[in-house]
Amino acid sequence: xxSCFKLSCAVVLVLLSAQVFAGSKIIGTAGATSIEGAAGGxxxxxxxxxxxxxxxxxxxxxxxxxVGVDDFSLRTLGAGFSxxxxxxxxxxxxxxxxxxxxxxxxxxxxGVKYHVAGELLYTEMPQISIGAQWKQHQNFELPQxxxxxxxxxxxxxxxxxxxxxxxxxxxxxxxxxxxxATKANQTGLLGFGSAxxxxxxxxxxxxxxxLLTPHWAIGTEFRQKPNQLTFADEEHWRDVFVAWFINKxxxxxxxxxxxxxxxxxxxxxxxxxxxEATW
Amino acid sequence: MVKLTAIFRHQKLLGxxxxxxxxxxCAQPPAPTDSLYQQLGATAGLEQLVDGVLVExxxxxxxxxxFKDTDIARFRRLLIEQLCQLSGGPxxxxxxxxxxxxxxxxxxxxxxxxxxxxxIKVMTAMQIPVASQNALLAKLAPMYSDVxxx
Numbered sequence: 001x002x003s004c005f006k007l008s009c010a011v012v013l014v015l016l017s018a019q020v021f022a023g024s025k026i027i028g029t030a031g032a033t034s035i036e037g038a039a040g041g042x043x044x045x046x047x048x049x050x051x052x053x054x055x056x057x058x059x060x061x062x063x064x065x066x067v068g069v070d071d072f073s074l075r076t077l078g079a080g081f082s083x084x085x086x087x088x089x090x091x092x093x094x095x096x097x098x099x100x101x102x103x104x105x106x107x108x109x110x111g112v113k114y115h116v117a118g119e120l121l122y123t124e125m126p127q128i129s130i131g132a133q134w135k136q137h138q139n140f141e142l143p144q145x146x147x148x149x150x151x152x153x154x155x156x157x158x159x160x161x162x163x164x165x166x167x168x169x170x171x172x173x174x175x176x177x178x179x180x181a182t183k184a185n186q187t188g189l190l191g192f193g194s195a196x197x198x199x200x201x202x203x204x205x206x207x208x209x210x211l212l213t214p215h216w217a218i219g220t221e222f223r224q225k226p227n228q229l230t231f232a233d234e235e236h237w238r239d240v241f242v243a244w245f246i247n248k249x250x251x252x253x254x255x256x257x258x259x260x261x262x263x264x265x266x267x268x269x270x271x272x273x274x275x276e277a278t279w
Numbered sequence: 280m281v282k283l284t285a286i287f288r289h290q291k292l293l294g295x296x297x298x299x300x301x302x303x304x305c306a307q308p309p310a311p312t313d314s315l316y317q318q319l320g321a322t323a324g325l326e327q328l329v330d331g332v333l334v335e336x337x338x339x340x341x342x343x344x345x346f347k348d349t350d351i352a353r354f355r356r357l358l359i360e361q362l363c364q365l366s367g368g369p370x371x372x373x374x375x376x377x378x379x380x381x382x383x384x385x386x387x388x389x390x391x392x393x394x395x396x397x398x399i400k401v402m403t404a405m406q407i408p409v410a411s412q413n414a415l416l417a418k419l420a421p422m423y424s425d426v427x428x429x
Contacts (some may be wrong), residue, residue: 024341024392026399054389085388119388121395122423165417170410213409214399 022248022279023052023059025085027214029120029163032243032253033063033276036133036187037078037092037111040159042239042255042272043223044205046176047129047161049115050080050088051278052248058083061090061278069259069270071100074189078109087114096189100265105189106138118162120174126162133157135188146231146263148191149198155182156200168210174219176207185229186262197228209243217243225260235260239272251276315418316368318411319402325362329355331401332394339397342390365418377425386426395419 031039031048038045042065051059059082067074078092090111097104113131120127133155137143140151159178167173181200183192203226209219223237241255255272262268319325333355336343346354363370374380395416402412 024389024396026392026395054392055387056389119423122391122420124421165420166410166413170408170413172413214403 023057024054025052025248026121027052027248028211028217028243028245030061030248030251030278032251032274033061033065033078033080033090035065035067035074035076035092035094036109036135036155037063037076037080037090038113038131038133039080039082039088040178041176041207041209041219041221042241042253042274043237043257044176044178044207044221045111045113045131045133045157045159046178046207047115047118047127047159048120049082049085049113049129050090051082053082054085056084059278061276063274063276065272065274067257067259067270067272069257069262069268071098071265072259072262072268073097073099080111085115087112089113094189098263101263103142104139105142107188108136108138109188110134113159118160120161121163121165126160128158128160131157131159135184135192137188137191140191143185143189143191146190147194147229148185149193149195150183151191153183153188153192155180155184155188157181163211172211174207174209174211174217176205178205178207179203180205182226183228185226186234190229190234190263194228194230197226201226201228215245217245219243232264233261241272249278251278314368315366315411315414316363319362319366319407319415320405321368322359322363324405324407325359325366325368327405328398328401328407329358329362331404332358332397335397335400336394339393341393345384345386345390362415366415377422378429381426382429384429386429388427391423391427 030050030052031046034040034042034045039048039050040046050061053059061080063078065076075095076092078090080088080090082088092109094107095104111133113129115129118125118127135153137151157178157180161176163172163174165172180203182203183200185191203224205223207221209217211217220240225234225236227234237259239255239257241253243253245251253274257272259268357374360370361372364372
């Protein structure tokens with residue numbers, strides 16, 4: 001285990017022992033942090049804003065995600081800031097280790113999200129947010145060699161999230177739909193575009209979560225993916241997850257992901273873990 | 280703040296007296312046993328809930344200032360009445376509309392969130408099941424648009 005992971009564990013222990021002020025939003029309504037740094041589920045950005053800052057308050061979030069599938073492991077580390085439950089910004093470093101092939105692919109993601117309308121818990125209209133993810137590949141030689149056009153790309157998305165209180169057996173349900181315009185191959189880890197595909201493609205991403213208690217949720221997600229590189233097929237992503245909102249300062253998400261075929265290696269399935277600390 | 284707290288305590292005592300009278304007046308045919316009103320502990324439960332929420336408000340610098348000119352006894356009586364009616368109990372809410380009663384207070388989303396947190400905290404302490412808590416929150420949440428930024 002890396003020293004960084006040990007540090008994360010230490011932070012969690014401190015937070016578990018003493019909850020510090022974390023803003024007014026209701027526990028769970030900050031969601032978790034997705035792999036690209038946006039507040040959301042695991043693979044999909046939601047319309048929720050990171051942290052627990054409500055109107056007039058601000059919040060900072062640190063997060064560490066780990067995905068381990070048959071032939072790859074993805075590690076993300078990042079930080080976010082939000083103000084007034086209105087906007088969030090985040091910076092995320094992603095490293096995809098090519099466990100079987102050898103080497104790694106690295107990408108930086110700068111994310112912004114703006115809450116446009118609706119209130120997740122309180123209005124009939126879903127909470128709607130728009131967002132952008134500016135992605136910069138850090139070692140583009142391999143993606144270029146397999147046909148990717150650009151080392152940089154911007155994803156644009158609009159997300160709608162809503163919680164229905166007392167929806168099923170007295171439990172609350174969250175549904176989210178995100179429409180993303182992207183040029184990315186494997187979220188950008190294999191670069192952007194290809195020789196014959198250089199326009200934006202619209203992708204649909206869906207999430208559903210059942211909030212068992214204020215502290216526990218289970219859910220599932222689907223992320224549609226483009227398939228632009230001729231050297232290998234890219235497939236849609238899926239996950240199921242359990243989220244534990246220990247308190248407003250700490251959450252832990254564990255899940256099972258199916259990332260389909262990546263770089264010619266089929267049936268990439270495995271675990272998902274996300275740890276988040278927020279103030 | 281000290282002064283306000285004193286007023287608050289005094290008014291709460293008055294409130295208890297008023298509530299006792301009110302409870303007697305409110306005693307009517309009982310609601311069905313499976314109603315939310317019963318799950319929340321009927322009138323005694325709602326009184327405990329509202330008193331708990333009042334204590335939370337009293338200690339919440341984010342929202343306590345909204346209550347500096349409030350007749351706490353009246354507020355308590357009306358809130359119990361409103362929760363009773365909302366949860367299917369044998370009461371009739373006699374207060375003003377949510378929009379009217381919050382006009383001029385400039386209640387912010389953070390204020391609203393804090394009040395929701397207080398409700399959840401007190402209901403949890405009262406060991407009200409999560410399903411009943413959610414059922415009450417589902418009745419309170421739609422008031423958001425009538426209460427915010429008036």
